[in-house]
Amino acid sequence: MYVCLCKGVTDKTIRRAVDDGLSSMRELRQQYGVGSQCGCCTQCAKDIVKDAVAER
Ligand code: FES
Numbered sequence: 001m002y003v004c005l006c007k008g009v010t011d012k013t014i015r016r017a018v019d020d021g022l023s024s025m026r027e028l029r030q031q032y033g034v035g036s037q038c039g040c041c042t043q044c045a046k047d048i049v050k051d052a053v054a055e056r
Helices: 011-019 025-032 042-055
Strands: 002-004
Touching: 002 042, 011 025, 011 042, 025 042
Parallel strands: none
Antiparallel strands: none
């Protein structure tokens, strides 16, 4: 599903990025722009990063 509509980023993309070494919302924002426009997705994206990091 799309997490960030503004940037067209899905939960799969976020999980893949975490598998590839990304480990924080800050990095996700820098690399994918997630949360950098309307900001609606920030909490949801944060939860997915946290979850994916815990599963790593
Ligand atoms: Fe992610 Fe708007 S939905 S910045």
